[in-house]
Amino acid sequence: MRYLLRKIGLLLLTLWAAVTLNFFLPRMMPGSPTDAAIAKLAQNGPVSPATRAAIEAQLGVPTGNIWDQYVAYLGNVLTLDFGISYTFFPQSVSELVLTALPWTLVMVGVVTIVAFVLGTLLGVLAAWKRGTFLDSLPTLTGTFTSAFPYFWTALLLLFFLGYVLQWFPTSGAYSPRATPNLSPEFIADAAYHAVLPAVTILITSLGGWILGMRNTMINTLGDDYVTFAEANGLKPRAVALKYAARNAILPNLTGFGLALGGVVGGSLLVERVFAYPGVGYLLYNAVTNQDFPLMQALFLMITVSVLVANFIVDVLYGYLDPRTRR
Amino acid sequence: MTLLDVDDVSIVYEPRGAEPVTAVRGATFSLEQGEFVGLVGESGSGKSTLGFALTGLAKAPARISSGRIAFDGTDIAHLDGEDLRRQRRGGFAMVLQSGMNALNPVRTIANHFADIFAAHEHVPRGRRRERAVELVEKVELPASVLDRYPGELSGGMRQRVAIALAMSLDPRLLVFDEPTTALDVLVQRAVMDTIIELQREENFTAILVSHDLGVVLESTARVLVMHDGVIVEDGPSARILTDPQDDYTRMLLSHYADPRAEVVELPGLRVAGSQISTTGEPPAEPATDAAPSGRAGTRTGRTRAAVVLDGVSKVYPPPRRGEDPVTAVDDVSFTIEPGDALALVGASGSGKSTIAKLITGVERPTAGTVRLGDTDVGSLRRAGLRRLRRDVQMVFQDPYSALNPLHSVEYTLMRPVVNFGGLRGREARRRMLELLEIVGLTPVEQFAAKLPHQLSGGQRQRVVIARALACDPQVIIADEPVSMLDVSLRAGVLALIEDLREQWGVSLLFITHDLLSARVVTDKILVLNRGRVVERGETAQVLRFPEDDYTVELLDAVPQPGRAAD
Structure with a gap:
């Protein structure tokens, strides 16, 4: 406590x-x-x-002395009043951000979590079955795909799956005729539009999680408590999960925290390529149009989300590793 | 009844891309129910490999290449997976060398027990907590440890927990692999006593794997001695002590001596109590003459200085908020005259290493002064510290981590020769080879080219000593220089240290918990307990006629092969 x-x-x-x-x-x-x-x-x-x-x-x-300005600014930040956007006049900055945020949070956020969970599980499997097919396949593929640049993968998918095969829409977050609501039809439509950007992020980030988890777990597998657990006849699954993987996941959590914090601002290129109306795309517009109020609000939001994500991971860490609690 | 029958077992290591190595060759012996047997050998003898094989833990690249390990009639050498796992309850268990790391840092002790009970389901659900309490009490721990994490327990407590965990399997055979090696001297003794008592009460069959013949002879009734993968001797402890059959066993035994004896003899070293002057004249005096005149050139222009600690204390800030500050060193004063050798002994946490840090200028004293000649070590800044490093050098405990694995011996020794000796080119190289010669690593050219992993522990420690000598220091601080080495290598390194002091007139601060080595290389001794000096005087005098209880306790902790008799 x-x-x-x-x-x-x-x-x-x-x-x-x-x-x-x-x-x-x-x-x-x-x-x-x-x-x-x-x-x-x-x-x-x-x-x-x-x-x-x-x-x-x-x-x-601004008028008045800097202290008064500062107090007024703090008040504005607390009430989420960031002024009016230059580019999208007369819309307010907070309105713009609040429209863009859900798209990014849901699409990039879900993909980041899925990539972490999936990559970690594959990494555990690879380390536990070290030297077998289950190790070499994900490890090699992971090394290969994580070397792809985001935008390159995005363009590749866009060209083949979107343009040539026409399986997926090439831009936007939903069909031009639809209006955002929570009906099943609209959600299906949005999910359909999210596939390409999501797959892009998944492909480029999955490999890192697999490799990171595999390598730390191979280290913990050599630790004495794992040997001792085996000597005590624990079931293989318990040894792998409760002993080896449980300790190996700790350093990876830090990386996960950083990735979560980056969700809000870090998908600029992908969102740009797919014209996905998220925060990254908004930031891109703000920068190219010198939209100062919008930029300032976005930068603040990115900083805050990194801090909050790190806080969450810190708390999680304290729960998962008793050694940090002191 | 024969519980374990090992018949002609050989184990090979087959690392990928390297030549296979036979670690154990044709081991044959059998154990009766309730026997307590020691398995002794030095590093690389194959004793741990055999211990792991006996408990079904031999894993790739190790492979049991031939032979039979019959445990209660079943051959476990080729048992696998689930069949082997089932054997682990009521069968064979193991306590690992580094019990400190044998516990999962993120699980409470109670959970460790729960995992084992869940894996074998041999204790009914409702009785599991109760049984865990019973087990930790058997190893003399309070039930409250169950709710703690391993990180909150001391090394000794963790090793006791590991023993209790192994006991929870109701094993009939328990293999202890160096169960006390990583622990502090006094704790070692206590844990060993617990093991002996448990074995007596529960009457399981036990194998004590150890590098220390002293410990084994003291605790077990029968001893197997291993050398180069072969069991060279197998007999009752009493007979091995009085009438060893194998040369190797005789050699091992010759390295044990009682630090309390009037005359202490180790191969290559002999110290008699009568050598100690009784007139009160410091034995350091002849050191000045002892420096050979041929070497005087390297010392020109430098006066010998004494190390003087005056009322030195070191207080560390509290480790956690709300706790008391830690007094590591408490009002310690002593002087090491030039060429003198002083032993600093005490259990871990007694402040020995902190004193070394104070003399090397790594830490500054909270109170009092540390001086080398006229220099106040505690007030030195950058340039002064650099000069101090030339005069004061360290020999570290662990030769395996004290050398950069990527650099050759030549490179390692050239650094101080160039940086402190001011020598360049051919001259520097000549000095480097000379250093190797001094520490007895010949042919020197060959050793200069080697990398640390190509050297044995003893050879590595010689390189570390050569490195310390490279800048022609006045004081060498040796922090447990032989505790990581095999017994048979210790005497050689000790003899080297002793030689150097006599030949070069270097002063020596010898930090150790091992009273036997303190006895053979030092003239004076300081016994530390919790940062305070509890006893001081001539080494032979103090060790033969100790006055403080703590000194007596330390002396009692020294393994004595002969003590098994009583």
Whole structure:
């Protein structure tokens, strides 16, 4: 319990630090969004002070001292008010993010978890049956596929399965005619659209989990407690799972935490290739259009999700490994 | 009744892509129900391989190539899978060498018992907790350990748990593979006593696999001696002690001596109590003359300095919040005059190694001063520490991890010669070869080219010693330099250390728990208990006529082959 409280305290502290950095860093950078807009306009001729005032009024130049700004900012963050997007005017940033988030969370999140679970199980099997076909097949395939770059796999799948064979749709998260709702038909449609991006992520990330688990488990198989468990006549399945795999999974959990944290921001390329309306695609749009409010909100969200994912893994770790609890 | 009948068993190691090696050759013996037998041999003798085979744990690349291991009439040498697993209850069990690591770090002790009970279903569900309590109490542990994780127990407690787990199978044959080797001296003794008592009460047949003939002769009634995969001797302990038949056994026995005796003799080493001066004159005096004049060149311009510790304490911050700070060293003062040899003895946790760290400048004292000549070691910064490293060198306990496995002996020795000796090119190489010659690794050119894994433990330790000598130090700190070595190699390394001190006038701080080696290489001794000095004086005097209870306890923990008689 004290372990949990300490971890929660640590999480709150790092969250505050991240939010604060997100406030100060842009203010420490030279230039401002207004300057950027005026510089663009200046290419077509002189800009009058009135235009400048109009742009400032539109963007909302901060007033008051920095402390008041900071307090106002904290209040805005807590109420999820990140302003209005430049690109998708007049939609608010939080509205945009909240529409994009479920797509990414469900598609990338589910795939990441599936890849971890499947890869770990295959890794356990490979290590336990070391030197057999069950070891060499997943290990070799895994080594091969994990060397593929995301976007390359994505383009390959898109071309063959989407364009040539036309088995799967080539873009979007659902059919153009459908409207998002929770009816079975729509969910089936969305799942159908998610297949290609999901398979892309699965193919490129599965190998890492298989190899990582296999190699750590081969180490734990050589540990004395495994030999002793065998000497005591435990059933092979118990030795493999409760003794060898149970200890081998610990270092892999850290990797899983990082992967989970990366779910929110890390699928940019895949989402771009498949024009999948998730957070990655939104971030891509924000960056190419210099949409500062949107970028700031997305960066903050990515940071926060990494922190939260790490917190979850930390807590899980404490539960799974008694040695870290102290 | 014959419980175990081993008939002409050979075991080969068949590593992939390498020549097969025969580890055990034609082992033949049988054990009666209730016998307690020792299986002794040095590293590489095949004793553990045989022990694993007897409990059905021989795994690839090891393979039982021929022979029969009949356990209660069934041949288990070629039993497999489920049949073998069933034999493990009420059959044969094993306690591993490193009992500390034999427990799953993420399962509570109670769960370890539960796993075994679930695997064999020989204890009814409702009685399992009760039975686990019974078992841990048998090994003299409180029932509360059941709810703990292995990481929360000490090494000795973990080994006791491992024994209790093996006992939970109701074994008829129990093989102990070096059950106390990784433990602290005093704990070793206590765990060994528990094993002996258990065997007597439960009357199972037991095999004690050990490298230490002393321990085995003390605890078992019959001893098998293994050498190079062959059982060279098999007889009652008493007879082996008085009338060993094999040369190898005789050689092993010659390496045991009582540190309390008036004259202590080891092959190549002889120390008599009468050698110790009674006039109070420090025996360090002749060391200055002992340095051969031919070597004086390497020492020119450098004065010999004494190591002086004055009222030194070292307090570490509490390991966890809310606990007390740890006082590792508590108000210790001593002086090592140039060329003198001082033994620092005590069980683990007594502060011996912390003192070494203080003298090498790795740690700074919390109170008091550590001086080498005029230098205050505790206040040295970067450059000063670098100079100190030239004067104070360490010989580490574990020669297997003290050498970088990727570097040749030549490279390892050249580093200090170049960095501290200031020699370059051919001169440096000559010095390197000279060092090998000094530590007796000849032909030197051949040894210079070798990698650590091509050397035996004793040879590795000689390289470590040569490395320590490379920068011509004034003080050598040897931290348990022989405890990882086979008994037959120890005397050689000890003799080398003794020689070096006499020839080169190096001062020696000899840290050990092994009183016998302290007796043969040092003149003075300091007994530490929980960071405090409990006894000090001439080594022979202190060991022969100890005054403090703790010293007596340490002395009693030294295995004495002869003690089996009583």
